Amino acid sequence: MKFRLPSPSRTAGDPTSARGPQDGARFGEPSRTALLFLLPAALLFAVFLVYPTIYSFVRSFFDASGDEFVGLGNYVSMFTDARTLTAIRNTGIWVLVAPALVTGLGLVFAVLTERIRWATAFRLLLFMPMAISLFASGIIFRLVYEEDPERGIVNAAVVSVHDMFTSSAEYPEALPRDDDTLEVTEGGYTTSATYEQGDVVELPLVGFKPGDLPSQAEAAAVPEPAGNELRGTVWLDASFGGAENRIDPGENGMPRVTVEAVRDGQVVATTSAGNDGRFTLPDLGAGEYRLRLAESDFEAPFRGLTWLGSSLITPVIISSWIWIMTGFAITFIAAGLSAIPREALEAARVDGATEWQVFRKVTVPLLGPLLLVVFVTLMINVLKIFDLVFVIAPGSVQAEANVIALQMWQVSFGAGGNQGLGSALVVLLLLLVLPIMLFNIRRFRRERS
Amino acid sequence: MRYPPWTAALIAVTLGVSLASCSDNEGGGDGELAGHTIEVVAPWSGDEQQQFERVLSAFEERTGATVDYTSAGDELPTVLQTRVQGDTVPNVAIVAQPGLIRQLADSDALKPLAPDVLEVLDEHMAGAWREFGEVDGTPYGLYFKAANKSLVWYNDATFTETGAASPHTWEEFLEISNGLADMGVEPQSIGAADGWVLTDWFENIYLRTAGPEMYEKLSRHEIPWTDPSVREALEVMAELFGEDRLIAGGGGTALQTDFPDSVINVFGEEPEAAMLTGADFVGTVVSESTNADVGDTARTFPFPSIGGSGDSLVVAGDAAVAMKDDKPTRELLKFLASPEAGEEWAELGGFLSPNQNVSFDAYPDETTRGIAKHLIGAGDGVRFDLSDQVPAAFGATNGAGMWKTLQDFLADPDDVDGAMERLEADAAKAYDT
Numbered sequence: 001m002k003f004r005l006p007s008p009s010r011t012a013g014d015p016t017s018a019r020g021p022q023d024g025a026r027f028g029e030p031s032r033t034a035l036l037f038l039l040p041a042a043l044l045f046a047v048f049l050v051y052p053t054i055y056s057f058v059r060s061f062f063d064a065s066g067d068e069f070v071g072l073g074n075y076v077s078m079f080t081d082a083r084t085l086t087a088i089r090n091t092g093i094w095v096l097v098a099p100a101l102v103t104g105l106g107l108v109f110a111v112l113t114e115r116i117r118w119a120t121a122f123r124l125l126l127f128m129p130m131a132i133s134l135f136a137s138g139i140i141f142r143l144v145y146e147e148d149p150e151r152g153i154v155n156a157a158v159v160s161v162h163d164m165f166t167s168s169a170e171y172p173e174a175l176p177r178d179d180d181t182l183e184v185t186e187g188g189y190t191t192s193a194t195y196e197q198g199d200v201v202e203l204p205l206v207g208f209k210p211g212d213l214p215s216q217a218e219a220a221a222v223p224e225p226a227g228n229e230l231r232g233t234v235w236l237d238a239s240f241g242g243a244e245n246r247i248d249p250g251e252n253g254m255p256r257v258t259v260e261a262v263r264d265g266q267v268v269a270t271t272s273a274g275n276d277g278r279f280t281l282p283d284l285g286a287g288e289y290r291l292r293l294a295e296s297d298f299e300a301p302f303r304g305l306t307w308l309g310s311s312l313i314t315p316v317i318i319s320s321w322i323w324i325m326t327g328f329a330i331t332f333i334a335a336g337l338s339a340i341p342r343e344a345l346e347a348a349r350v351d352g353a354t355e356w357q358v359f360r361k362v363t364v365p366l367l368g369p370l371l372l373v374v375f376v377t378l379m380i381n382v383l384k385i386f387d388l389v390f391v392i393a394p395g396s397v398q399a400e401a402n403v404i405a406l407q408m409w410q411v412s413f414g415a416g417g418n419q420g421l422g423s424a425l426v427v428l429l430l431l432l433v434l435p436i437m438l439f440n441i442r443r444f445r446r447e448r449s
Numbered sequence: 450m451r452y453p454p455w456t457a458a459l460i461a462v463t464l465g466v467s468l469a470s471c472s473d474n475e476g477g478g479d480g481e482l483a484g485h486t487i488e489v490v491a492p493w494s495g496d497e498q499q500q501f502e503r504v505l506s507a508f509e510e511r512t513g514a515t516v517d518y519t520s521a522g523d524e525l526p527t528v529l530q531t532r533v534q535g536d537t538v539p540n541v542a543i544v545a546q547p548g549l550i551r552q553l554a555d556s557d558a559l560k561p562l563a564p565d566v567l568e569v570l571d572e573h574m575a576g577a578w579r580e581f582g583e584v585d586g587t588p589y590g591l592y593f594k595a596a597n598k599s600l601v602w603y604n605d606a607t608f609t610e611t612g613a614a615s616p617h618t619w620e621e622f623l624e625i626s627n628g629l630a631d632m633g634v635e636p637q638s639i640g641a642a643d644g645w646v647l648t649d650w651f652e653n654i655y656l657r658t659a660g661p662e663m664y665e666k667l668s669r670h671e672i673p674w675t676d677p678s679v680r681e682a683l684e685v686m687a688e689l690f691g692e693d694r695l696i697a698g699g700g701g702t703a704l705q706t707d708f709p710d711s712v713i714n715v716f717g718e719e720p721e722a723a724m725l726t727g728a729d730f731v732g733t734v735v736s737e738s739t740n741a742d743v744g745d746t747a748r749t750f751p752f753p754s755i756g757g758s759g760d761s762l763v764v765a766g767d768a769a770v771a772m773k774d775d776k777p778t779r780e781l782l783k784f785l786a787s788p789e790a791g792e793e794w795a796e797l798g799g800f801l802s803p804n805q806n807v808s809f810d811a812y813p814d815e816t817t818r819g820i821a822k823h824l825i826g827a828g829d830g831v832r833f834d835l836s837d838q839v840p841a842a843f844g845a846t847n848g849a850g851m852w853k854t855l856q857d858f859l860a861d862p863d864d865v866d867g868a869m870e871r872l873e874a875d876a877a878k879a880y881d882t
Contacts, residue, residue: 083849100533147705148698175694177631209633238632241612255771308705394642396856399848413527414846 029057030048053430060423074424083399087407090314091432094385094403098318098325099378103210103371105322106329110337111359121336127327134324138391141320145307145392155304162302169299170256171212177237177245179203188295190262200225201232201291204245205254208236216254221276230261230284234293235277253277258294263287308393310400317392317401321385336370337363339399369447376440383433404429477839480513484877485777487516491526491543491767500797507793508784514777525549533558538772541781544590545767546845547581547838553770554584558773562588562782569786573804577829582768590768593785593793594802597824598649598728598763598834599752602735604715606746607634607723615750619657622753623688626695629723635688635697638722638840639712641704644852648836648844650726651855652763655682656832657755668838670880680865685755687862697722700859709734716741726752728765729820733799744814751823762827765834766803795821843879850875 063070078084109126113119129137146152149159175189176182182189182203195201200223213236220235234257235247242248253276261269261281268289273279281289307316340363348362364371386405393401404425412422469687493501498520505516519539521528526549533537538558546548553559562570562582570579570591574596582590601742602621608614616622626636638645654863660677668678668708693699697714698706698721706714708727716739725731732743741747751760771778784790791802795811805825812818824831836844836851843850851872858868 147702173694174633206631207633306701306705309701314878344573394705394707395644395847395852396642399853402848410848413524414841417526417530417841 004072037251038312040338056423056426056430059420060427062420063405064420066420070420072360074421077421078424078428080373081171083402083422084404084407086399087402087404088428091383091385091404093314094318094382095379098321098382099375101318101376102322102325102329103375105326106333106374107364107371108368109326109330110333111363114334114337119334123327123330126330129324130252130327132324134387135391137324138388141323141388142308142392144320145316147304147306147308152304152307154307158304159302162304166302168301171205171208171297172299172301174205174208174236174254174298177206181245185292188260189293189298191291194290195230196288197228197230197284197286198225199230199232200393201230201236202245202247203232203259204237205234205293206236206238208238208254210236210238210250210252213252214255214276217255218276219249220245220247220251220253221278223280226280228283230281230289230291232259232279232291233277233280234259234273247388257297260292260294261289262292263289267292305367308397310397313393313397313401317388320392321382321388325378325381329378332374333367334368336367340366369443372443376436379436380433383429404432454799470753482780483513484775485514487514487541487777487781488519488539489516489541489543489781490521490525490532490539492521492523492525492545493543494522497799500794500799503797504785504790504793507790508781510636511784512777512780514780516781526552529553530556533772540771540773540775540778542770542772543593543767545765545837547590547768547833547842548841550582550590550768550770551584554587554589558772559589560632560771560778562591562771563774563779565770566591566782566786568780569783569877573786573788573806575803575805575825575828575831577831578766578803581833582770590770591782591786592766592768592803593790595764595801595824596728596730596834597765597820598765598802599653599761599823600727600729600731600749600820601752602715602725602727602731602747602749603719604723604741604746605748611723614724616753619685619688619753619755623695626689626724628731630694634723635722636695638697638706638711638714639703639727639859640706640708641700641856642706643708644846644847644856645836646708646727647855647859648709648851649728649763649810649834651682651851652832652835653688653726653752654685654755655679655835656761656763657687657752657758658682659833660758661761661830664832664835668833668835670839670876674876675869679869679872683858683865683868686858690859691862700862704856704860709738713738716747729801729817730799732817732820736798744816748816749820755814760827760830762824762831764803764824764831765837839876840879843876850879 034249037199055186059066060074061069061071063073110123113122116122132140143151144153145155147155149155176184179192181191181193182205183192189203189205191201191203204221221235223231223232233253234246235251235253237244237247237251239250242251254273255275255277257273257277257279259271259273259279259281260267261284269281269284271279271281305312307313321331344366345358348358353361384405386409389398389401389403389406390409398406408422408425408429411425412419489505491498501742505518508514509516512732525542525544526546529538529542529544529549533553533556540663544553550559567588570588574592578592578595579588582588582592587866602693603613603615607629609737611629611634613625613629616625629636639650652664655667655678656682659667663672663676663678667676668673674769689695690700696703711725712727712731712734714721715723716735718740729749731776732747735743735747737740752763754760760870769782771782786804788802788804788806788808791800791804792811794800795802795807796813799815800812801817801821801824803824808819809818812821838844839851844852848853854868854871855873857871858864861867
């Protein structure tokens with residue numbers, strides 16, 4: 001593949017030849033023959049570009065049915081609608097963040113891969129995502145960022161790293177049967193009543209699959225009261241047709257649940273339940289105690305982050321766009337790099353410049369025009385971003401992830417079918433692209449002259 | 450004007466091709482409509498298209514006519530509008546949204562149902578279904594395929610394992626949900642990433658708490674969404690939505706779950722949840738995406754009654770509308786209104802007929818049969834899906850109107866007032882344009 005490179009390729013050769021005399025002469029007065037040959041292209045241009053543009057512009061002043069002239073009504077409703085404003089804001093974020101990041105990453109990767117052995121293979125690999133349609137990539141990233149760690153690879157990774165450092169609770173999400181015996185408090189589940197030595201306390205829990213109890217769990221049993229000990233049992237009060245708050249046949253104790261005796265807010269003794277759920281707190285001394293089941297046994301497992309929730313959705317979609325487009329930037333910039341005159345780099349190195357200085361003071365300035373081309377191309381690309389947002393954002397956060405192009409599509413062809421308002425959005429998009437286009441044209445002109 | 454010589458050749462080729470394709474299609478026979486070609490445009494594709502084409506070929510055999518089927522998918526409204534503008538309308542279109550019937554009728558693109566078609570329709574269907582197809586009293590739509598949206602699907606294996614039994618009232622429903630949660634099973638799987646899942650929940654609850662009359666008023670926006678009846682329905686809804694332990698993964702996870710995943714949550718390899726509120730077409734997803742069998746592991750009970758409400762049913766459906774007024778079109782519509790047409794598809798599964806004379810034996814399994822009996826038994830007590838009746842910008846748009854507000858409500862079920870205000874504001878805006 002060959003890329004046409006603006007300035008670097010010229011500087012590579014004889015600098016004087018850049019402004020060849022034939023440049024102006026080649027484009028003289030267009031002859032009739034030339035016009036004839038231009039005709040088909042001009043016709044297609046008119047039919048597929050000029051006419052639709054003008055029509056959209058006119059259409060934006062009419063209502064949904066297209067019969068009634070509403071003046072600037074569509075533009076007013078556009079800028080007073082919260083959804084459209086979100087879309088405009090998001091498009092703004094995209095334009096500010098995404099092209100710069102991709103250009104930057106492209107530059108870094110291009111420079112770094114320049115001197116490695118398998119540079120071409122590596123760049124090819126990075127270019128690969130470009131070969132997949134945005135829609136398909138969107139579906140992939142939708143799965144990658146899925147909240148359920150069983151399905152989404154990012155959360156699977158986050159969870160396994162998290163679980164490496166903290167062990168998970170033995171009975172996640174088990175809850176007290178009701179508020180009467182145990183209340184959910186800070187630090188765990190605390191009894192609502194107080195107890196003293198010689199009492200026997202029954203603590204029923206629910207919300208855990210009986211089949212998931214550890215294998216050593218045995219049928220729950222109530223201990224006999226003993227004079228100077230506070231005893232009790234912690235069991236899973238969930239069985240087929242069993243009664244509430246009563247140990248039914250088939251209900252098992254919950255081994256290893258940590259039971260704390262609390263007095264005046266201070267933990268004075270700790271024990272853990274046996275296989276049949278029984279526990280004993282010996283020699284507490286006289287007085288009233290509350291029992292508390294330590295929170296750590298019941299903490300819900302860490303399930304990762306809600307990547308596709310309303311707060312993270314735009315960064316997540318931008319990240320997938322970066323994955324796709326970085327290859328594009330690398331390819332262009334790498335081609336530009338290879339055209340940089342080696343002498344300039346060598347000269348800088350001979351003069352004692354560090355690699356960082358060479359990069360900053362020589363490579364980047366020489367690549368400047370090219371970087372700008374890449375940046376501007378990406379910017380235009382970002383303004384019309386549609387498919388990724390459409391596919392990656394779940395329906396419930398599509399409003400938060402909305403961008404102008406998607407909003408335009410939804411308004412004109414979605415369930416609403418208001419092509420007047422849709423046209424107004426298109427005009428807005430056009431107005432946003434226009435300055436970038438003008439900038440591009442001016443730059444081309446400048447280069448030619 | 451002179452044409453270049455190749456024009457003639459081009460015309461000849463084009464004609465040849467079109468003639469050839471015509472003669473291909475005219476494989477029909479010698480029935481009374483032999484030689485006529487009828488075009489039908491419908492949203493169905495894939496399996497549904499094949500099944501519907503079986504129905505159409507039954508008509509072809511009967512009459513000798515040739516029926517061309519065009520699948521327009523989700524873009525059906527756009528396709529129809531374009532064809533109306535281009536003046537190349539099909540004979541019959543199948544439309545799923547009452548709003549689209551109205552829109553097409555308003556732009557004079559539809560022909561009212563002819564008296565002989567109406568006669569067949571009245572013979573076989575409850576009056577409510579005829580009314581669903583009317584626009585300002587003029588009948589346009591003939592409902593051919595129905596959806597029963599007042600169903601709760603449950604995993605029978607999970608119910609047996611935990612000893613749960615099908616509930617009849619909302620209280621029992623909550624009680625069973627709580628019981629399942631106690632046993633460590635997540636009760637309700639809600640695919641709330643798709644907004645329509647939540648509108649179905651709301652409609653079922655509202656129809657039961659406010660009654661059919663209020664339901665109709667609300668669907669026409671004759672009462673505002675700030676009406677106390679809406680508050681009551683939302684509060685009932687919050688009894689379930691407000692309890693994270695009653696929803697698979699909690700409300701936040703539900704909002705990330707797509708409808709197909711919510712079905713797999715209940716009927717997949719490792720069921721995570723026990724129940725799923727959804728229409729009869731959940732059965733199709735079950736058959737396609739899981740190993741569970743409809744009628745065996747996957748069973749249904751009617752959406753529970755609330756406060757002693759009667760048997761009320763939220764339905765939806767696909768209506769056939771006539772875009773031309775000629776004999777072949779009328780004959781096809783008459784056929785679609787007949788029990789034979791319904792039975793033809795019923796046997797293939799994934800189909801419910803609003804036709805009361807379609808034999809229940811035609812349905813492939815006990816569960817589907819039960820759903821069909823439930824639907825026909827409700828007679829005139831059926832009410833059409835509210836979100837399909839309101840303007841689409843309010844009732845069927847991702848990220849706006851009912852969909853978005855109910856999703857926000859699931860995220861924050863305490864905010865009943867805010868939800869009502871947002872619903873009313875969005876509704877007012879949608880009715881305004």
